[in-house]
Amino acid sequence: MSSHLERLQASFNNGVTSASSKIPSKRTTLAPLPDAPSPAPSNTSSTSKTEKETTKRKREPQQTVVFSQPAVTGYGNEAYTQVTYVIDFLKKKDEPKTFQEILMYLSQVHVEETKKKLIATILKRHDRVKWSPDPQLKVQTWDSGFFRHQPIINVRSKKDLITYLQIKPDAQGVAVKDLKDGWPDCEDAIDELEDEHKILVTRTKKDSHARMVWVNDPSLVHKVDSEFQIMWHKTELPSVDELVRKLMEAGQKPASEDPSKRVKAAPKPKEKKKKAPRKGGKFTNSHMAHLLIDYDKQRR
Structure with a gap:
């Protein structure tokens, strides 16, 4: 037994000796790569600062140009x-x-x-x-x-205004503000023409300034005697209801009724919609009828 172990040990020692003889004794060192960067110095130089500033500038976002407003480029x-x-x-x-x-x-x-x-x-x-x-x-x-x-309306006198209104192709009024564009002091002339019944004028309620003017025919204006005016004002006029009754008795239909006496119907209150009762359908879960019993009616 001992001889067998000795033979195994001797063969192992021989194998190790033969393997060690094949390993080279000198180690080969690798040459440095030609493109390897040199180690940076401990103190930062001025060149490295410039490089950092350049990189920082490149990273800054570029300012966008706004084209919403036109530039003043000419005369x-x-x-x-x-x-x-x-x-x-x-x-x-x-x-x-x-x-x-x-x-x-x-x-x-x-x-x-x-x-x-x-x-x-x-x-x-x-x-x-x-x-x-x-x-x-x-x-x-x-x-x-x-x-x-060149004004909006080329009128600068009373005569020009009457002529302009007479040759106007439509019946629309003329705004006084448009007249003032070429005739700033036209209000006095408008008052005079209104007194002469040559134009019709609408005025503002607050200051009674002329607002719109139309042409008028003075021949249609007739003077009423003062005596007739006094008699007219002394006459007692019947009420609206009496006039309507007399017209109906005479077999004539009144043109209109007094709008102030019309009785306006009171607005109807909005009725609240009642919730429709739930319609009973066909029960398919009859096996759970004992669980669906409504006990609200049994409460006191």
């Missing part, structure tokens, strides 16, 4: 503003003005010629400005002629 908007001032100027003066006088009012005498031409073109095409050529010139230039305010 067009300013020219239209100048034209608004010109219309107010012509409206106050109420007389023709040359383009040179308009430029002096706007303080635009020494601006570029392109800007002046733009203002003149807008004024000639504007519906609130009337341009008339210069009669002394055979050929008109871009800055020649006269400019005058």
Whole structure:
């Protein structure tokens, strides 16, 4: 037995010795990779700071441009503003003005010629400005002629107002505010024409200012003698009910009845909807009838 164990131990020792002889004694070291980064120094240099700032800037969100408001890129908007001032100027003066006088009012005498031409073109095409050529010139230039305010209704006197109302194709009234656009002090003339029965006027309740005007025919107005007026006021008129009764007795149908005496029916109160009783259906769970008994009626 002992000899068998000794043989096994001896074979194991021989195997270990042969395996160790095959292992090389010197270890080979791996060469460093050429692209390996060098270790960073302990103190941060100025270059690393710059790199961090650049990366931080790249990460910041870009500001979006808002396109809802147009940018002021030209003289067009300013020219239209100048034209608004010109219309107010012509409206106050109420007389023709040359383009040179308009430029002096706007303080635009020494601006570029392109800007002046733009203002003149807008004024000639504007519906609130009337341009008339210069009669002394055979050929008109871009800055020649006269400019005058063109009102909504071209009326500036009592005669013009009567003529305008008579040639009007429809029966609609004329707003006094539209008349004031070209005739600011027209209220006195309207009062005079109303007293002469040449126009009909509606007025505001608060200040009694003229609001709308229509043409009127003075020949339809007849003067009633004062004596007849006194007799009329002394006569006692029958009541509405008596007039209706007399008309019915005469076999005539009254045109209308007194609306103030109409009895309005009282509004009917809203009836509450009653809940419909639950209709009994066919019971399919007859085996549970003893559990579905209603005991509410048996309570005291």
